Amino acid sequence: MSPHSAPSDDEAPGLYLHVPFCASKCGYCGFYSQPTAGRDMHRLVTALLTEVRRHHATPAVRTIYIGGGSPTSLPVDLLARLVETVASAWPDAREFTVECNPGQAGVEMLSVLARCGVNRLSFGVQSFHAGELELLGRRHSVDDALRSVRQAQDLGFANVGIDLIFAVPGSTLDSWQQCLESALSLGIQHISAYSLSFEPGTPLYEARRLGRIDSVEEDTDRAMYELAIDLLAAAGLAQYEISNFAREGFECRHNMGCWENRPYIGIGPSAASYWLGERTANVADIDAYIRRIEAGLTATEQRQQPNHDDCICETAVLNLRTRRGVDPADFQRRTGADFRKVFAASLHRHERDGLVETQAGRIRLARRALAVADSVLCDFSSL
Amino acid sequence: MDTKYIRNFSIVAHIDHGKSTLADRMLELTGTITAREAKEQLLDDMDIERERGITIKASAVTMHYEYEGQTYMLNLIDTPGHVDFHYEVSRALAACEGALLVVDASQGVEAQTVANAYLAVETGVEIMGVINKVDLPAAQPEVVAEEIEHVLGIRRNECFAISAKTGKGVRELLDAICELLPAPADRSSEPARALVFDSHSDPYRGVICYVRVFSGKLRVRQRMRLMHTGRSYLITELGKFRPAMTPVEELGTGEVGYIVANIRDLADVHVGDTVTDDANPAQDPLKSYQPPMQMVFSDFYPGDNTEYSKLRAAFEKLALNDASFSFVPQNSPALGFGFRCGFLGLLHMEIIQERLERENDIDIVQTAPTVSYEVIMSDGQVRRIGSPSELPDRTHIQELREPFVRLEIITSTESIGGIMKLAEARRCKLVKTDYLNPTRVMMEYRAPLAEIVYDFYDQIKGISRGYATMDYELTDFEATNLVRIDILVNGQPVDALSIIVHRDNAEQRGRKLILKLKKAIPRHQFEVPLQVAIGGKIIARETVKAYRKDVTAKLYGGDVTRKMKVLKKQKEGKRRMKSIGSVQIPQKAFMSILDTSD
Structure with missing residues (x-):
């Protein structure tokens, strides 16, 4: 722990650092990122570190997460500088994750990450079918993915996760099962499985609009989701959030912090923070971000102070995404509200319909509600 | 004067x-x-x-x-x-x-x-x-x-x-x-008689009666009597509308003005009643007129059952200034507690509905309007019903009568064919056709009110490209071959979706009806079967498919504010819906039963 009397772990924020570069933009990605070509990455990293230093007064952070974009699109020396600085600022963070792109993260880069104290890696594998990778606009190959994950494990990383996407146009329940089995064969600790969403403005969205590709049937999408839950659970990766699965003890602490509605500090272009009672977001433009930071200004562009009701609802919605659900005592302590009381009507209806259940004193979505979670969660979105 | x-x-x-x-x-x-x-x-x-x-x-x-x-x-x-x-x-x-x-x-x-x-x-x-x-x-x-x-x-x-x-x-x-124009007859020497032709409620002065004096005169501080109720009141103010309310000492024969007499409840004043002098009353009241007949009925339910008393308060307020609007508590097995409201017609209903929403923050679910029917029971008793759900068991009914109107349509000669076709489909009988001039014609029909009260006017406007106008007046009730169509949602009969229709059209209407409902009822987390029953026999079935997926796959720190907004919007979409068992039925579903189009 840090030498000063640190705030309790409960109040310590998570730290998120956004690297807004990608080697190229994927066809489905709606996140803020720019191709690396022609970018002054050195200058960006310097700005990131300047913003990091502004938070030095924050004595403790629980978790660190560097994501993107793709952090591994940075040259190895720059990434090392970034990781080292952050790690040395908060040496007591219990979880330090870096998102890696298979094919970009070679042995050298992975070694650097290991040396700097990174203890969790998340690989954007997405699929084990070459055709799907191509359709998604990913640059790496299936072999790249397998090699990167193995290299990480060989280097001693004991907490490795991958992202997978299902319901890719053309996929079937069988092809998805093969994909899951390939993932499981890697002996990894964590899987995030997302149903492909067509975000407006992305190439895939356009392709669908123009009729060049079709969404997978809703029934198939649902079956794929249910299959993932069952297959992964059987292999020891229990579902702990709507799209996340892990071996026991390997749940992503950083993201759990978000779903528990704890504070986090976001650094970098477009990064969001929930800190000191405010939800803020940095400017989503690399050049504007750099200009502001270099000028000694804040990069914050949007600022919003959730009121008490917002806080109650956000906590409820976020908690309910997890399989732990809502702990009424914890909820009361965090929000000052009686969960059962403030949401009495919604709970009554959904419990009657078997969409919400109570297990060991915790209130959570029933299994059958997971695939239609939004239709239930919306009833907790306002008072 | x-x-x-x-x-x-x-x-x-x-x-x-x-x-x-x-x-x-x-x-x-x-x-x-x-x-x-x-x-x-x-x-x-x-x-x-x-x-x-x-x-x-x-x-x-x-x-x-x-x-x-x-x-x-x-x-x-x-x-x-x-x-x-x-x-x-x-x-x-x-x-x-x-x-x-x-x-x-x-x-x-x-x-x-x-x-x-x-x-x-x-x-x-x-x-x-x-x-x-x-x-x-x-x-x-x-x-x-x-x-x-x-x-x-x-x-x-x-x-x-x-x-x-x-x-x-x-x-x-x-x-x-x-x-x-003729002058009023001079009956100034006779005992005072004034016709109440309107009234409204003032929060400070109580009920204000609009009167026309037919004989004698009224004076301030006189004790007046309402002949219908027999109650007497002290006149505290008389006046005229100039156009602002302007007090006067007296209102003489032939004059028009208002009375303030500390009458607290609008219900105590019957429009059409005669005001006379309490000390020297007239023998007979003035010729009165029939109270207005409410021809259209609709149930109003609070979207949220806890708002029942709020809705009641809102209706009470509206009824203060509209004696022709009525509301009585109604308990629907499917929809819970609400009110059956009676209106003079569809426009009257829309006006009340609009004022209700404008002046109160209540989420309301309203059932489709229906006309009133006359039921002749086996024992000869005559009952008036304002809702299909009130229809007694068939075995107790001797005869079921529906309201008929004299309908006048004036239109251009080129749209006659289209209008006649529509009128025929709506069971209207042509009484006469009268050419106003070579391009305009007036048609008079005998029409069942239920067939023309909802969308008929819109339809003839459409057929005549906006030219036709219509008006109607109730004439009588006539026995026709009517049946009730019942709708079952998720196996449960929903009384508010029942309609009474002519037997000849019943099956076709029923089939159309569930197709409309299928579109109007949103998908749920489970399948929702819809069934049509006529006389207890299921004649058609449709299913609202369950939705299989409705979940945001990714929700991390940066998405919270945006996602909460999306969820709130989704929740908003559930407003103006009524839960029937586990099924949410939106307002538009209740109204879709009126839609007879294909």
């Missing part, structure tokens, strides 16, 4: 033919208000009235006008301009000796003009034909005069051509009112 110099009259007209503008011009020319004061359509003082350009409730104004060296008192009693409010037109006319029948010079006689003329004739008032808007380029005063003569029997050379907008001819019209 000598009754010789009093003129009491109404202006009756089709919507938009310029009734309110003419009233404003008269107020100006008589110096009752200045042009600057003349807010447009001064007599319509409710927002909704002004927005819709119609008058809902009658009101009265007293003007003074010099004619041939003599001051005349002109009392203009304003009338509503819509078919739903016939009753109010007739009660306004009952307080008058004359009526100005206003017709737009560019539009000609409309169905409503005809209906209004009938009312005036039935009431026995003197009618003056007025052709308005003669300043318009499209005005055809000669053609319209001919129509008036042909349809209404008012001689064309006796019609007045005016422009209420420019004021042209209005002074001559005022002169003619003094010259031609």
Whole structure:
């Protein structure tokens, strides 16, 4: 722990650092990122570190997460500088994750990450079918993915996760099962499985609009989701959030912090923070971000102070995404509200319909509600 | 004032033919208000009235006008301009000796003009034909005069051509009112009798009665008696509308004004009642009129059952100033506690509904309006029902009767075919066809109210490209072969979705109905079967498919604010829905049962 009397772990924020570069933009990605070509990455990293230093007064952070974009699109020396600085600022963070792109993260880069104290890696594998990778606009190959994950494990990383996407146009329940089995064969600790969403403005969205590709049937999408839950659970990766699965003890602490509605500090272009009672977001433009930071200004562009009701609802919605659900005592302590009381009507209806259940004193979505979670969660979105 | 110099009259007209503008011009020319004061359509003082350009409730104004060296008192009693409010037109006319029948010079006689003329004739008032808007380029005063003569029997050379907008001819019209309309009969020596032709509730002064004195006089501090209820009250204020309420010491025979008498409840005053002197009462009340008949009924439920008492309070407030609207508690097995509301017609219903939403923050689910039916029970007892769910078991029914109306449609000759086809499909029987001129025709039908009350007007407007107008009046109830269609949602009968229809159309209507419902009911987390039953027998089934996926896959720190917004919006979408078991039925589903289109 840090030498000063640190705030309790409960109040310590998570730290998120956004690297807004990608080697190229994927066809489905709606996140803020720019191709690396022609970018002054050195200058960006310097700005990131300047913003990091502004938070030095924050004595403790629980978790660190560097994501993107793709952090591994940075040259190895720059990434090392970034990781080292952050790690040395908060040496007591219990979880330090870096998102890696298979094919970009070679042995050298992975070694650097290991040396700097990174203890969790998340690989954007997405699929084990070459055709799907191509359709998604990913640059790496299936072999790249397998090699990167193995290299990480060989280097001693004991907490490795991958992202997978299902319901890719053309996929079937069988092809998805093969994909899951390939993932499981890697002996990894964590899987995030997302149903492909067509975000407006992305190439895939356009392709669908123009009729060049079709969404997978809703029934198939649902079956794929249910299959993932069952297959992964059987292999020891229990579902702990709507799209996340892990071996026991390997749940992503950083993201759990978000779903528990704890504070986090976001650094970098477009990064969001929930800190000191405010939800803020940095400017989503690399050049504007750099200009502001270099000028000694804040990069914050949007600022919003959730009121008490917002806080109650956000906590409820976020908690309910997890399989732990809502702990009424914890909820009361965090929000000052009686969960059962403030949401009495919604709970009554959904419990009657078997969409919400109570297990060991915790209130959570029933299994059958997971695939239609939004239709239930919306009833907790306002008072 | 000598009754010789009093003129009491109404202006009756089709919507938009310029009734309110003419009233404003008269107020100006008589110096009752200045042009600057003349807010447009001064007599319509409710927002909704002004927005819709119609008058809902009658009101009265007293003007003074010099004619041939003599001051005349002109009392203009304003009338509503819509078919739903016939009753109010007739009660306004009952307080008058004359009526100005206003017709737009560019539009000609409309169905409503005809209906209004009938009312005036039935009431026995003197009618003056007025052709308005003669300043318009499209005005055809000669053609319209001919129509008036042909349809209404008012001689064309006796019609007045005016422009209420420019004021042209209005002074001559005022002169003619003094010259031609009959004065009230002089019964000043008889015991006091005054007709209550309207009333409204004032939060500070209690009920304000609008009266027309027919005999004797009323004085401040006099004890008056309402002959219908037998109750007596001390008159604390008498006055006239000039147009603001202006107190006077007395109201004499022939005069029109208001009474304030510390009457607390609007329900204590029956419009049509006779006011007399408590100390020296008249023998007989004035000829009254039938209370308005509510022809359209609809149930209102709070979207959230906990808002029941809030809804009740809102209705009580509305009923304060609208005696023709009624509400009684209703408990639907499917929808819980709510109110059955009765209206004069569909427009009346829409106005109440709009005011309810505008003036209160209540989420309301309203069932489709239905007409009232007459049930002759096996034991000969006659029952009036305002909802299919009130229909007794078939074995107890001797006869089921539905309301019929006399329907007048005026349209262009080229749309006759289309309208006749529609009318036939709606079980209307043609009574007569009358050519107003070579291009315009008036058709009179005997029609079942249930078939024409909802979308019929829109349909004939569509067929005639906006040309046709219609009006109707209830004539009687007639036994027809009616059956009830019941709808089961998720296996549960939903009384609020039941409809009564003619047997010949029942199966087809039922099948169409669940197709509409299938579209209107959103997908749930489970399949929702919809079934149609006629006489307890299921004749059709549809299924609202369950949705299989509705979940945001990724939700991390940066997405919270945006996602909460999306979820709130999704929740908003569930408003105006009523839970029936586990099924959420949206407002539009209840209304879709009226939609007879394909």
